[in-house]
Amino acid sequence: MLYPDLPTIVPSRSTRGITSTAVIALVVTALLALNACAGGDIPPSPPATAASPVSAPATERVVGPLSAADAEALATMHDGLKAYIELHSTLERSLPPLPKDASPEQIDKNQRAFESLIRHARTTARRGDIFTPAARPVIVRLLATVFGGPEGRQLKASIMDENPVNPVELKLAVNSRYPDTVPLTTIPPLVLQTLPKLTEDLEYRFVGDWLILLDTHAHVIADFIDNALPKYAG
């Protein structure tokens, strides 16, 4: 019998079933990450792209540092993100925990129940609740910087791989279900390192040229930025 070795750090767990302390830690992590973008004490600002040495660890952010104005703009996502995470966690705790050896029926029932809870709780959600009007142009600009760089063409090709869809035709909207038949776009490491860090169960994905904030447990689009992907790259 072969058993998975459990990761020795907590790399990638669902928030399902974790303690309120852990939930708070996740929120704090998100806020710290955003605070870092806002020029807080930890971690220090990374070097600007042009100044990044070739030997810089690939896991370190290579776009930045942010100007004070950009950092302030990104920080406006704090409240919306915090509110979403708190709602997500509260609703998730109201459901029976999903075991790690679940049946397809359990997975399906749990996922759809969670989707329903989120969508009902966010009936008044609007575009911009998380990607605030102040943060949106900064994110678009950060993406333009990355895709305008030497690897931009390849990065865009990677994202557009199996992503030939038109988000308008799909009628994507805040609080709508992510289409079951649309594959998830790959998000290259460099792009992930550029965008403000999120907690588990919220992920950035692209649908066409829209950047969406996807609740991966609820399969619900929490927010989106249209035309986020630059038309030209590299």
Next chain:
Amino acid sequence: MRPPPSSLVLLALLVVVAGGLGLDRGGGVRDIALDAQPPAAPLSVALPNRDGSFKFAVLGDFGTGDRPQYQLAGQMAALRGRFKFDTVVTVGDNLYGGERPQDFKVKFELPYKPLLDAGVKFYASLGNHDAREQRYYKLFNMGGELYYTLTPSPDIRLFILETTYPTPEQFVWLEKELKGSNHKWKIAFFHHAMYSSGGRHGSDLGLRKVLEPLFVNYNVSVVLSGHDHVYERVKPQKGITYFVVGSGGELRAGNLDRASGLTAKGFDADLAFLAAEISGDQLHYNAISRTGETVDSGVLSRRTPTP
């Protein structure tokens, strides 16, 4: 060697069941429809089949629920009749399209029923067509994790990664795990290929930039991926052997770019899976097609740590 008659009957039933269901396959890209010809050739295998060796299979991009998937699954079951592998590692795209309970059944549980019934364990990695909840699915044995490790023997450690959303945290975790591993064999499995001659996707350069230094520095010997729906064994890159095994269910015939300069052996004429065996410092492999033909075989040695 032909599978026993009972297996053939079961396989035939499964094929009929699959063919009779109008399955949602909207997420899949179907470049070619394999014809309905049944597997014909007797299974040919060239593996040492030693006692005490670690025997496993690798399967990728398979969850279509279509007849060819069932036929390849039949070959896997037939192989196990003479080569007792107890582990299958998937390299993602485990379920195409919908993921309702009936999809798990028709795209996974039914085609691999003979293996599952025999106690074979599947360990999944996720592809871009897979919902994140698959990590909780009992028969994928992921323990609720998107990335994890397996230690099938004291000398072997498998690193199963998630590459559609490769967070910095995962890389930090991976480096820690690789660095702390003194296993002779370190083998990585994930969906997006760092080296691939597939015309549909090709090599993922962004992933390569991040992962290759870790694999080189920490003595990974073999890397197996999917995404491109072909079979390819790549010429060793910086001492590491890369396989693309995205040929488990949805072939892209003729999709290998023969001019890439990467290919040591490629097969894009039919579906295939990989069977492998680690014994001591050697890994023997066979790529076996839907018709039971061994389309690639060989042996490679593990990398040794550089002083």
